[in-house]
Amino acid sequence: MKEYSAFSLLRHAASHNRNWRRAWRSPEPRRRYDVIIVGGGGHGLATAYYLAKEHGVRNIAVLEKDWIGGGNTGRNTTIVRSNYLCPESSLLYEKSLKLWEGLSQDLNYNVMFSQRGVYNLGHSLQDMRDIERRVSANRLNGIDAEVVTVAQIKKAIPLINTSPTARYPILGASLQRRAGVARHDAVAWGFARAADARGVDIIEQCRVTGVNRDGGKVTGVETTRGTIHSDKIGIVVAGNASVLAAMAGMRLPIQSHPLQAFVSEPLKRVLDTVVMSGAVHGYISQSDKGDLVIGAGIDAYVGYGQRGSFQTIEHTMAAIIQLFPTFSRVRMLRMWGGIVDICPDACPIIGKTSVDGLYFNCGWGTGGFKATPGSGWTFAHTIAKDEPHELNAPFSLERFISGALIDEHGAAAVAH
Ligand SMILES: Cc1cc2nc3c(=O)[nH]c(=O)nc-3n(C[C@H](O)[C@H](O)[C@H](O)COP(=O)(O)OP(=O)(O)OC[C@H]3O[C@@H](n4cnc5c(N)ncnc54)[C@H](O)[C@@H]3O)c2cc1C
Structure with a gap:
């Protein structure tokens, strides 16, 4: 309490905030991680947080080319709702809404x-x-x-x-x-601080420039801060998904x-x-x-x-x-x-790919902010267990082969 009193705010202002504690560290990247998340938006940070919290994974990096929350997470109009039409999507968005309802308490961040x-x-x-x-x-x-x-x-x-x-x-x-609505920057900062507290390395100014494969298996990424190795890579880069997919030698229906x-x-x-x-x-x-x-x-x-x-x-x-x-x-x-x-059916892709250890979370279109906690929660499950949770199983890449599309054009409406 003392730390946030009016006097301490004044003291920090007078010292040009020199003594403020950083909300998350700024570590040098290690050469190897158990899991690398590419993209430091809300979805990537939430994925890292739930990987650490729900699945006990400790050695995780989030690689962000600019600053966290500088992508769509910090640009959206923050509408949060779960009233989608199809059972698959409404259950996924409702899981997210339930997480929203306890999120400030869970992250200890408003x-x-x-x-x-x-x-x-x-x-x-x-x-x-x-x-x-x-x-x-x-x-x-x-x-x-x-x-x-x-x-x-x-x-x-x-x-x-x-x-x-x-x-x-x-x-x-x-x-x-x-x-309703939420404060978008606070969502990124809250997830970042809570993930950092659980040991996640958040590495900003680190652009991924290549995805390394050994045949059908992923082995790491090339970045502007060197090669980083991992057997599990989750890509969550919103509008840049096709660019990252091309680096991995894949095409996405986006x-x-x-x-x-x-x-x-x-x-x-x-x-x-x-x-x-x-x-x-x-x-x-x-x-x-x-x-x-x-x-x-x-x-x-x-x-x-x-x-x-x-x-x-x-x-x-x-x-x-x-x-x-x-x-x-x-x-x-x-x-x-x-x-x-x-995506052609106005629904996201959250799942495995044909490359072992490579996972994609993308295609949220105009409406992914509301899904931030639910997306991270299901993606973390998928990466940790190497299989989807029942909530995100319908949102696999397979649906574009089987034809089991989930048409949400109506409920996406003006699209948020
Ligand atoms: C104007 C606007 C209004 C919107 N309104 C709503 C709304 O009201 N409600 C709603 O639910 N949704 C809304 N959305 C959609 C929502 O913002 C997104 O679906 C959601 O924020 C996506 O989150 P994200 O974490 O996946 O993406 P982002 O926040 O974009 O994070 C992806 C990150 O990946 C990073 N990245 C990209 N390439 C690389 C690379 N090569 N190496 C390393 N990092 C990389 C980017 O810098 C970025 O920070 C809106 C979007 C926009 C643009």
Whole structure:
């Protein structure tokens, strides 16, 4: 307690934070590890944490080309929910949501998980049929979900435009009350600190440039800080998955697209939930700082530039103003982009590959932040046991051979 008192904050500020304890070490890479995780985003850090915590693996490195959380983990709009349509995905995301519910306590780090609810709006009879179908499917899978009326929406979100003469009138919505948002940087930092405390080496500024194989077996990686050996390598690099797969001599069924997000100037509290609309194609929440956090779907072209086109910005703003006409007077502060890796069925890949000891976790597209703890938990199981957990078994690479795809295009909606 003493350490975080106002006086100590003042003392640290006066000393330019020279005496602050680092939240995680910055070790030199060893020449060999039992497991190497490539990618220091939330998923990679969570994987390392659960490998150490749940499976007792001690000699683990997380290799990150830049700084941890500088990829999509630090660029997303932080929506967390589990109301997906298919049993396979809803069970996986629900496992994740349950982990979110205890995450701050588990990591002893406040990830600011706020269960403020997520509304998915319906604007046509077909939307409402889809919403009813999804809510029923969610309930069958033990997930909280309800259909709400326009009057209920207006009561909860007074600024929303429920006029029946709107171009896309709101007819109702689904609501998941346990859904919400979390503080993305805190998630990366919390997992990093907790993994480090269990002996995981987090090595930043260490880009993987090659994946070494001995026939059908992986033997290590080439990096900008030398060769590092391991018999088990988990690759979790989001939009860079195809690049890393090519290094291992493989191709993945993935396309990489830019995805943008936007924040406004800070406002006093005007919105205390998350609103998404697949029809007008936008979504919005308000951060604890007060800025409106806004996003939509991907930029339609493929590419690795972490920026998007003006056309998407215009389209998204039009959608938000359609829902909240009063926000037309709010000034936008900035926008940014990340690169998201998308599979043909809008579902991730978490599993083994045809190369012994090489595992991939990717393809989360526009919606992987919510899965951070669940993804790490199942991937850690897969790497430790060399076989998938029942929750991630359906998300293997095999499904692109067998054809057992899990179509989540509908529930991915405006895609978060
Ligand atoms: C604008 C935007 C909004 C989004 N909104 C949401 C949302 O509201 N809800 C939601 O659930 N999801 C959302 N997402 C998706 C979500 O951000 C991602 O699915 C998730 O964060 C992926 O986490 P990750 O740890 O796999 O990836 P990242 O955080 O990107 O981590 C991968 C890391 O790998 C590193 N790396 C890459 N190549 C190499 C290499 N060669 N060597 C070493 N390291 C390497 C990168 O530097 C990066 O730090 C959004 C994404 C974007 C871009």
